[in-house]
Amino acid sequence: MIEIYGHGGDVETAAARYGLHAADFLDYSANINPLGPPAEVKEALMQGWKEIIRYPDPGHRGLKRRLSDKLQLGEEHILVGNGAAECMALLLQALRPETVGTIEPGFSEYRTLAIQFGAKVDSVYGRKDKHYRAEISDIVGLMERVQVLFIGQPNNPNGVQYSLSDLEVIAKKAEQTKTKLVVDEAFIDFIPERSRQSLAPSLGKYPEVIIIRSMTKFYAIPGLRLGFAIASPEIIRAMTKKQVTWSVNGLALLAGEACLQAQPSYEQDTLSLIAMERTRLMDGLSEYGFTVCPGEANYLLVESLAPWTAGTLQEAMGRKGILIRSCAMYPGLNQHAFRIAIKSTEHNLHLLETLGQIMEGQR
Numbered sequence: 471m472i473e474i475y476g477h478g479g480d481v482e483t484a485a486a487r488y489g490l491h492a493a494d495f496l497d498y499s500a501n502i503n504p505l506g507p508p509a510e511v512k513e514a515l516m517q518g519w520k521e522i523i524r525y526p527d528p529g530h531r532g533l534k535r536r537l538s539d540k541l542q543l544g545e546e547h548i549l550v551g552n553g554a555a556e557c558m559a560l561l562l563q564a565l566r567p568e569t570v571g572t573i574e575p576g577f578s579e580y581r582t583l584a585i586q587f588g589a590k591v592d593s594v595y596g597r598k599d600k601h602y603r604a605e606i607s608d609i610v611g612l613m614e615r616v617q618v619l620f621i622g623q624p625n626n627p628n629g630v631q632y633s634l635s636d637l638e639v640i641a642k643k644a645e646q647t648k649t650k651l652v653v654d655e656a657f658i659d660f661i662p663e664r665s666r667q668s669l670a671p672s673l674g675k676y677p678e679v680i681i682i683r684s685m686t687k688f689y690a691i692p693g694l695r696l697g698f699a700i701a702s703p704e705i706i707r708a709m710t711k712k713q714v715t716w717s718v719n720g721l722a723l724l725a726g727e728a729c730l731q732a733q734p735s736y737e738q739d740t741l742s743l744i745a746m747e748r749t750r751l752m753d754g755l756s757e758y759g760f761t762v763c764p765g766e767a768n769y770l771l772v773e774s775l776a777p778w779t780a781g782t783l784q785e786a787m788g789r790k791g792i793l794i795r796s797c798a799m800y801p802g803l804n805q806h807a808f809r810i811a812i813k814s815t816e817h818n819l820h821l822l823e824t825l826g827q828i829m830e831g832q833r
């Protein structure tokens with residue numbers, strides 16, 4: 471397996487293992503917008519690189535102003551971070567919970583960060599027949615036992631959302647138990663607005679809710695790092711106190727402002743490409759006999775067909791220059807589970823063809 475740091479996107483490890491150059495891999499193990507960053511970001515970075523001789527704005531004011539406009543939310547509700555991951559770490563540092571709840575399978579950093587900051591982790595498990603959504607009664611039960619609960623919306627690696635009414639039940643319970651409810655919406659931009667199930671518009675009603683979003687996936691800037699949290703001013707102030715000054719670099723701030731000024735066609739093109747290619751990949755993988763979880767985000771959780779496991783398939787694909795994300799190590803999944811990103815038509819055709827050849831060779 472190549473997930474030695476616990477995540478996909480590790481082309482350096484893959485290069486060492488498969489004897490290819492890191493830049494030559496077709497990386498289906500990280501879920502990044504196949505269109506690449508908007509033209510506005512490229513322009514801002516070309517113009518803005520000269521600014522690296524200055525310190526970045528420690529108050530992130532330009533970007534906060536734009537986020538405030540976009541989200542229709544006061545700036546006191548917003549914290550800009552060095553990726554969604556930093557926002558999660560700041561929250562745990564600010565709250566110092568003794569117990570953290572996770573819903574498995576889920577993004578491994580919830581657990582990793584919780585342990586890193588000294589908390590005990592308590593989990594409930596998604597049900598396979600519910601596409602790995604957990605029972606709401608189990609989640610509500612977990613909230614009686616933990617001070618912070620992480621929930622992925624849509625969840626990684628399965629890509630499914632909880633309905634808004636389920637989220638409201640969970641948020642109301644959080645008000646009762648005083649559990650801080652962290653809703654990780656890192657991938658929600660990949661879901662068309664009409665289908666998004668988000669508590670963001672009703673944040674005022676739920677002071678225990680913290681929403682975390684990433685700008686690295688939708689805007690394809692994971693190397694720059696950028697994310698933000700929205701929550702009550704009190705929580706935002708507590709998180710800000712824990713943030714290292716200048717942790718968000720100047721180029722990321724410039725890029726972030728440019729992302730929010732991207733032409734509307736960038737979003738439309740992304741959403742229609744993802745929708746079309748999701749169908750292609752789901753159909754193609756099902757034809758090979760794989761089981762595909764009907765996720766709504768820009769990635770798919772797949773179950774391989776015996777004798778293939780995620781590990782043997784990853785190895786065979788890796789040698790052909792395609793990286794897939796083994797999910798065998800996720801609590802609640804088995805050795806057959808893997809995840810692939812949804813990419814461009816050309817690349818997806820190549821992925822399906824390569825997979826076909828590999829499976830043909832096995833027969």
Ligand SMILES: Cc1ncc(COP(=O)(O)O)c(C=O)c1O
Pocket residue numbers: 552553554555556577622625626654656657683684685686687692695696697
């Ligand atoms: C569900 C989820 N949340 C958050 C993150 C971290 O995002 P960022 O790159 O903004 O730190 C990831 C990264 O893979 C993720 O999968």
